[in-house]
Amino acid sequence: MLPRMQLRIGVDGGGSKTRASLFSGKTRLGLGRAGPSNPLAVGTETAGSNLMRAVQQALDEARERMGKDWEEPSSLPCGLGLAGVGAGEEGRQAAQALAGLLRGRFPNLRPQFYTDLEAAFAGTFEGRPGILVIGGTGSSALGFDGASQLLRVGGFGKRLGDPGSGFAVLLEAAQLLLSKSEGLLPGGMPSWGPALLHALGCADPRDLIPIFARDPSPLELEQGIRALEEAASGGEAVPGELLRKAGRILADHAGALGARLGLSEVRVACAGGFLCKAPMVLDSFCARLEGHSREQQRSYVFLDRSPDPEWGAAGLAVGAWPSLRLEDRAQSETL
Template sequence: MAERLVVLGIDGGGTRTRCLAADLSGNILGEGAGGPANALVVGQERAVVSVAEAVRHALQAAGRTPDDVGAVCAGLAGAGQPETQEALAGALAAALALPAAARIQVVTDARIALAGALQGKPGAILIAGTGSIAYGLDDRGRLHRAGGWGWILGDEGSGFTIGRQALAAGLAALDGTGPATVLGDRICAAWNLQQLSQAVPRVYADPAAARTEIAALVPVVVQAAGEGDAVSREILAQAGRDLAQLAAALLRRLALPEPVVATTGGVLESVAAVREALIRRLAELAPAARVVASAASPASGAVLMARMMLG
C-alpha cells in the first residue's frame, strides 16, 4: 500500500554504515547501523553485508519490511567508478530481497554528502575526514570533483595525511633531518611505544589497516599545536591550505556566479586550525566563495536522492 511505502538512504563509510528509512515526504521513520562498506578496502561481500545489516535495523525500527521499499540510494565510500557502482547495485538488490519494482542506485559517498549539504542545489562540498575530496554540482546539473584519489595517491588535508605527516616529522626529528618537535614522544604515548622507530613495523605490517589508526593521530597533533609545537601548527595549517586548493580547483570548473562551499568531515568539523587556514587561503584563491556548514547529513542527502528517484 502507498502509505506504507518507504525509501532508504544509506551512508556507507570506511568504518560504519548508516541507513535512514523515510516516508515519501522525507519524514524519518527508523535508523539502522552496520559495519564498514568501502568495497575497495573490505571487499564487496563484506560491504554488502554491512549495508544489509544497517537496512535490516532501519526497517525494523520503522516497522516496515523489504516489501515496503520503493527506492534505495546508497552512497558508499570507494564507489566512485561506474563499474563499481553497477556491481554493488546488483549485489545489494539480491542481498536486500527488494520487490522487483524497487529502484536502487549506488553513488559515491561524496555525492550524498553534497545532496545533504546543499539540499540538491548547485555548489560544492569539501569533505575532510580520514580521506578528503571536493565534489560539486554546476548549474547545468553536471557533477565535478577534485581529489578523492585515496590514501596512496591523494587525500590532501585529510586526517590520514595529518597523521602521516606527524609520524614523518617525529622520525625526521629523531634523525636530525627535521626540526625538533614533541610529536615523537606524543605518538609513542598514544600508541604505547617505547621508541618511535617501533611505529615503522606497525605501519608497514598492514598499511591499509594502519590507515585508520594513523588518521586517529589528529587529536595528538591538535594538542601539541595548542601547546605551542611549531611543527604541529604547520602541519594543521598546511592541511587547511591543501583543502583550499582542492576547493578552488573545483570552483573554477563549476563556474558558478555565487559559489558556495559546504564543509563536512571530522577534520573540518573538529579542528579549528585547519578550518581557519582553509577559509583564509580560499579567500585568496576564490574571493567570491562563501564557506557554509552542511545543511543536513549525508544519509539525509541519500534519502533526498531516493525520493527524487520516485519523482
C-alpha cells in the same frame, strides 16, 4: 519535492561505519547502524553483510514505530552512498554484486548506488549549485553549477595521496618524526614526538612502521590527530603548520572547482571530522577561502551546515532533484 508519504531508504557507507535511514517525507521513521561497507576496503561479503544489517535495523525500527499503521511497501527505493563504488570498473562491479545481495535479502528493495561524496552533496544542496569539500580520513570535493556541470577534484586514495586529509597529515608527521629521530633530518627527536608516539601506542619511533604498513585504524588516526592538535595548541610550530597547511589545501580544492564552474557566487560546505572538528584546520580553510574570493573576484560563501548523506541518497533514489543527473553504478543488464 518529495512525495510526502513515499517510503525510501538512504544509506551512508564508508570505511568505518554504515548508517541506513527509512524516510517518509522528511520524517525519519527508522535508523540502522553497522560496520564498514566500502567494498574495496573490506570486501563485498563484509560490505554486503553490514548493509543488510543496517537496512534491516531501519526497517525493524520503522515497523515498531508505526505499529498497526505499517504497510509493507511493494517497491522500496533505496539509495546507497558508498565509498569505493566510484573507483572505476572494480567499483562498478562491486556495486552490482552488492545490489544482487540486497535484492536477494529484500525482494522489494530497488537499490541504486552512488558515491558517498555524491550522497553527501545531494543531502547538503538538494539540487542547488554549490561545492562540498570532504576532509576526513581522505579528501575530495564535488561542485555543481545548478545546470549541467558536476565536477570532482581529489579523492585519489591513500596510495596516490589524499592531500589535506587526516591521513596525509598523520603520515607526514610520522615521516618527520622518524627522519628526525634517526638523523636523516637535523634536530633530533622533536619535542612533540613522544606525545604522538604515546597516542599511537608506540614505545619507539620505528614502531610507527608497521602501523603505516597496514594503515592506521580509525581510532589510531583519531588519537594521532588529537595529539597533533594538542601539541599545536600548546605552541608547537610543526604540528600547527601541518594542520594549517591541510586547511589551505582543502580550500584549494574549493578554489579549483569554483574557477572551473564559473559561478560568480559559490556556496561552500564541508564534511568530515578532520576539517569540521579541528578548529585550526577549519580556520585556515576559511581564511584561504577568503583569499580565493579576492584572487578570483568570486564570492565564496561558507555554509556552517552538516550534510545529511542518508537524506541525500534517499532523495537521489526517487529522483527528487532532477538537475542532479547522477549515474546508478549498479545498472546492469543482469539486474
